[in-house]
Amino acid sequence: MEQPIDISQVVRTTGLSARALRFYEARGLVRPLRTASGRRLYGAGELARLHRIVTLKAAGFSLADIGRLLDRRPVDLAGLIAAQLAALDDKAAEIAEARRLLQSVQSRIGRGEPLDVATLCSLIRTGDQTMTESNWKAVADRYFTPEEKAEWAARMPPSAEFDPADYAxxxxxxxxxxxxxxPLDPGAPEAEGFVREWFALLEPFSRVATPDMWQKSAGLYERMPEWEGQADPGFSSEVWRFINDAATRMRAAGKDVGPLPAHLTAGAEPQRVGTGSAPA
Structure with missing residues (x-):
């Protein structure tokens, strides 16, 4: 039987960083042995799990899905793979659209049109904006009623005070x-800094959100794997889960996460984070 190896040897043999290994341990994906002095030791079983984590992550699976697969918990594998293939198809469509935009710009350069960086960015933004607005509408139509979207729009700050493009x-x-x-430990100081930045950026929505709006927003992003790749909120479902975990830890410890809506202030139990305003 092979002897367990310590974290420095795992780093050398797998190419993973020590920070990644500690993060996977914090998420419960690996469970190294501990010596009396607290040193981590990885046996053959944990090394095999690490190789599977790397393989599944390369295929685009989330850490939550990887955990369910490795622990052999009930999972709709066919549905999971179908969803991942759909996400990859959406990503391929995004790449194709980016190529189309750049080829269009390249053809202008080939015709001798003078283009500076500002013009290039404007052309790319124009193409992206058309695609993004259309995709957000499709996502919103799946999860919100016309009445809910109307209430959302009525409560958000007027355009004179709020620049949606800059906010995005x-x-x-x-x-x-x-x-x-x-990967980063949700309890690390750097994670707490990210949480406070998140809630500070969320403040325009937090200020006007009703409890129902807040819960509907959180529900939308909890179901993000269903629509990820169809519309871009600026972050992935993995980032959302990380922020949610870190914020829940902070609130449970009585730490300030930043501006919150009235129904989540002092005395309230830690709840889901929610995130930016719902798509119109």
């Missing part, structure tokens, strides 16, 4: 930084 850009920027930091 800020979600993209924050989501990108969180993605780059993952």
């Amino acid at each position: 850009r800020r979600w993209q920027e924050l989501g990108g930084r969180i993605t780059a930091a993952l």
Whole structure:
């Protein structure tokens, strides 16, 4: 029987970082042995789990789905694979659309049209905006009634006070930084910083959200794997789950997460995070 190896040897043999290994342990995906001094030791079984995690993650499965598969919990494998294939198809469509936009710009350059960076960004944004608005409407129509969407629109700040394009850009920027930091322990100080940034950015919605709006928003993003790739909120379902986990921990510990709607303030039990305003 092979002897267990420590975390430094696992890093060398798998190429995973020590931070990734600790994050997978925090999520319950691996369970290394511990010596009396607290040193982690990985046996053959845990090394096999790590290789499966890497393989499934490369195929695009979420950590939650990977956990269910590895622990052999009841799962609709055919449905899970079908959903992942649909997400990959959507991603392929996005890549094809990006290629189309860039080829269009390239043809303008080939015709001798003077294009600077500002013009390039404007052309790309115009194409993306048309696609994104249409996709968000399709997603919203699946999860919200016309009456709910009308109430949402009526409660959000007027366009003179609120720039939707800039707001979407800020979600993209924050989501990108969180993605780059993952895997990350939801209890780490860096995670708490991300949570406070998240709720600060969420404030325009938190300020006007009714309890029903907040719950419907949270429900929409909990079901994000159903529509991920069809519309882009600026972050992935993995980022949303990470923020939700980190925020729940903070609130359970009595820590300030940032601006919250009135029904979630002092005395309320920790609930789902929710996120930015629902698509119109």
